[in-house]
Amino acid sequence: MLEIQNLHATVGGTEILKGLTLSVPAGQVHAIMGPNGAGKSTLSYVLTGREGYEVTDGTVTLDGEDLLALEPDQRAAKGVFLSFQYPIEIPGVPGLTFLRTALNAQKKARGEDEVSAPEFLKRAREVAKSLKIDFDMLKRPLNVGFSGGEKKRMEIFQMAMLSPRFLILDETDSGLDIDALKVVADGVNALRSPDRSMLIITHYQRLLDYIKPDQVHVLAAGRIAASGGPELAHQLEAEGYDKYAA
Amino acid sequence: MSLSRALETGDLAELPSRRDEDWRWSDLRGLIRAIPPASPDASARGEGPFAAVCSETMLVINGGSARIHLAAGEKKTIALRLISRAEGTSHSADVAVTVAEGAELTLLESHESFGAGYITDVEMDITLGASAVLERVVVATEAADAIAVTLARVGIGAGSKFAQTTLAIGAKRQRIETRLAHPGAGAAVRLDGVYLVGEKRHTDLTSTVTHKGEGGTTDQLTKGAVAGQGRGVFQGRITVERGADKTDAKMGHHALILDDRGEVDSKPELLIFADDVACAHGNTVGQLDEQAIFYARQRGMTLAEARALLTEAFIGEVIDRIEHDGARDVARTWASEKLRGLT
Ligand SMILES: Nc1ncnc2c1ncn2[C@@H]1O[C@H](COP(=O)(O)OP(=O)(O)O)[C@@H](O)[C@H]1O
Ligand SMILES: [Mg+2]
Numbered sequence: 001m002l003e004i005q006n007l008h009a010t011v012g013g014t015e016i017l018k019g020l021t022l023s024v025p026a027g028q029v030h031a032i033m034g035p036n037g038a039g040k041s042t043l044s045y046v047l048t049g050r051e052g053y054e055v056t057d058g059t060v061t062l063d064g065e066d067l068l069a070l071e072p073d074q075r076a077a078k079g080v081f082l083s084f085q086y087p088i089e090i091p092g093v094p095g096l097t098f099l100r101t102a103l104n105a106q107k108k109a110r111g112e113d114e115v116s117a118p119e120f121l122k123r124a125r126e127v128a129k130s131l132k133i134d135f136d137m138l139k140r141p142l143n144v145g146f147s148g149g150e151k152k153r154m155e156i157f158q159m160a161m162l163s164p165r166f167l168i169l170d171e172t173d174s175g176l177d178i179d180a181l182k183v184v185a186d187g188v189n190a191l192r193s194p195d196r197s198m199l200i201i202t203h204y205q206r207l208l209d210y211i212k213p214d215q216v217h218v219l220a221a222g223r224i225a226a227s228g229g230p231e232l233a234h235q236l237e238a239e240g241y242d243k244y245a246a
Numbered sequence: 247m248s249l250s251r252a253l254e255t256g257d258l259a260e261l262p263s264r265r266d267e268d269w270r271w272s273d274l275r276g277l278i279r280a281i282p283p284a285s286p287d288a289s290a291r292g293e294g295p296f297a298a299v300c301s302e303t304m305l306v307i308n309g310g311s312a313r314i315h316l317a318a319g320e321k322k323t324i325a326l327r328l329i330s331r332a333e334g335t336s337h338s339a340d341v342a343v344t345v346a347e348g349a350e351l352t353l354l355e356s357h358e359s360f361g362a363g364y365i366t367d368v369e370m371d372i373t374l375g376a377s378a379v380l381e382r383v384v385v386a387t388e389a390a391d392a393i394a395v396t397l398a399r400v401g402i403g404a405g406s407k408f409a410q411t412t413l414a415i416g417a418k419r420q421r422i423e424t425r426l427a428h429p430g431a432g433a434a435v436r437l438d439g440v441y442l443v444g445e446k447r448h449t450d451l452t453s454t455v456t457h458k459g460e461g462g463t464t465d466q467l468t469k470g471a472v473a474g475q476g477r478g479v480f481q482g483r484i485t486v487e488r489g490a491d492k493t494d495a496k497m498g499h500h501a502l503i504l505d506d507r508g509e510v511d512s513k514p515e516l517l518i519f520a521d522d523v524a525c526a527h528g529n530t531v532g533q534l535d536e537q538a539i540f541y542a543r544q545r546g547m548t549l550a551e552a553r554a555l556l557t558e559a560f561i562g563e564v565i566d567r568i569e570h571d572g573a574r575d576v577a578r579t580w581a582s583e584k585l586r587g588l589t
Pocket of ligand 2: 040041085170171
């Protein structure tokens with residue numbers, strides 16, 4: 001599904017990713033763990049095409065297609081979704097309006113029919129219920145005045161509504177209490193399928209108790225410093241990242 | 247000195263120029279090299295943007311006159327269509343609106359273009375009696391190469407309510423001006439504007455409100471967005487004369503420059519010569535939040551769609567203040583379409 005080869009990227013002239021290689025096969029869930037400032041969020045922005053994150057070397061392909069050549073919205077239409085570490089507030093735009101505009105833009109880009117308003121609302125109600133989101137919250141301007149946990153839940157709501165193929169979750173667990181964490185994890189697990197892959201970026205192994213990864217990677221100093229099975233997450237929790245320090 | 251005088255006399259020296267302080271950003275003398283011939287008689291086309299929300303319509307085509315009068319206590323919604331169906335010619339319209347004591351008028355005004363390269367000039371005199379109510383919503387859609395000037399002189403009575411929302415997309419040169427004499431005396435004024443100006447268009451929303459008596463309110467909010475080499479001009483002046491104590495005046499102008507080539511010129515002025523006056527003003531010119539644009543694009547919106555949606559939300563605050571439900575919907579749809587055509 002996703003193949004990253006020797007990826008180098010700079011932010012504001014500083015090289016942050018320094019030869020990162022990673023492969024996430026279809027149907028698998030991979031976790032990326034690493035100390036603060038290792039470049040985890042940078043990786044998520046490079047994969048989604050954020051301005052200011054310049055790729056200086058290497059390749060990224062999604063099902064063989066050059067991802068780096070695409071605009072952010074084209075990548076989204078191909079099924080790449082990022083749950084932001086810090087979701088953005090969108091004043092004046094109700095969550096439902098925002099999401100329906102996004103969904104229809106994706107459908108248009110793929111040459112599919114737009115979703116009708118009643119159809120969209122019906123699904124939104126179902127998904128909101130499963131994520132224990134008060135439907136009225138979706139009528140409010142997106143993320144404006146929401147708590148950290150509410151914002152994270154809204155990210156998962158959008159993810160479920162857009163049904164992407166390649167999911168990146170950047171520290172989705174931060175700011176969530178244990179009940180919210182379970183709800184979010186259930187939402188993510190419900191999306192697991194043989195034709196979807198996920199990259200779960202996290203600082204703590206706690207989330208990985210609920211979303212079981214196929215593989216765990218350590219990102220330190222801009223590259224993958226170690227890879228292993230789920231047991232690696234527990235080992236990191238016990239030992240910290242000191243031995244991977246640059 | 248005015249465009250209407252110049253059209254009437256054929257004398258180019260009557261045109262306002264950049265040496266006139268109030269016209270320095272919207273010079274006409276440098277723009278009009280000769281007074282074009284008068285526009286021919288023409289018939290209306292289409293049914294206007296407000297047809298679905300209003301049953302009574304008045305037409306002014308390629309200039310002419312219109313009189314709207316509401317007798318005391320009357321209540322009406324009237325669409326006024328000012329149509330330019332002209333190619334390279336010029337025309338003037340004069341409109342008189344009187345709303346007698348206690349009467350209520352919703353005036354849904356459209357400036358419509360079915361032509362190109364014309365010059366149009368509209369002068370309006372609006373008079374509200376004591377406790378009269380007028381809501382005026384103006385949707386001005388001129389041709390890109392037209393020159394269009396509208397001036398409304400407004401006089402209002404004690405305890406009356408005058409509310410106005412002007413929506414404009416500009417033209418080669420477009421100016422919509424409102425001059426209002428405020429008696430205080432419990433009268434309330436709302437003076438709003440929205441401009442969405444694309445490539446090579448220019449719009450100028452100018453207003454002067456003069457508070458002459460004690461205890462009046464003025465609440466003004468204008469928001470705009472410019473794209474391409476568009477230019478937006480906002481000039482707002484609220485004067486609170488000596489003795490107009492206990493006036494409450496608010497003025498806000500906020501604009502977005504959607505790409506680096508657009509220009510916004512603004513001159514908000516609050517001139518206060520009275521005591522015990524509550525005044526507030528804000529004036530900002532900025533850009534859309536890059537983070538919000540990336541967030542919207544990550545969810546699948548194209549850059550153009552993301553900009554349109556965020557800009558729509560930005561100006562929505564002004565459109566929400568329109569009181570007439572049907573007109574508010576028309577304005578919202580109109581703005582949404584115009585935004586998506588902005589380049
Ligand atoms: N916009 C930016 N400009 C300059 N440096 C940045 C910017 N964003 C992140 N960085 C730097 O890049 C490094 C990696 O940051 P980030 O990817 O956010 O790390 P992580 O998500 O692993 O905590 C840090 O040293 C950070 O200071
Ligand atoms: Mg991070």
